[in-house]
Amino acid sequence: RLKVDAPSGTALALADSINEALDNSYEYKYDRSQERKKREKNEIGISAVRGGTIVGDHEVIFAGADEVIEFRHTAYSKAIFGKGAVQAAKFLKGKGPGRFDMSDVINEA
Structure with missing residues (x-):
């Protein structure tokens, strides 16, 4: 409730690193709540949950056909x-x- 940045700077840095590795050819999509269509091929979806005493919890998910690869970092204190x-x-x-x-x-x- 008290966090003012969503997504966090860390989340954006992770997305930027992925996008740089892909020749900056992707656009970030933060909200699809009003859209009912398939994701565009050049989109990186970013979702943010900010609340409670969550200090730092970040997941990068590569979701493909029949498999998911995840990279995760969790900080339990500042x-x-x-x-x-x-x-x-x-x-x-x-x-x-x-x-x-x-x-x-x-x-x-």
């Missing part, structure tokens, strides 16, 4: 995000101007 922020701050210490992301932090660890 401490893991704080740890990542501290790691990022340590990584940035002494660095000059530039553009960095968490993959830079992880690759140096």
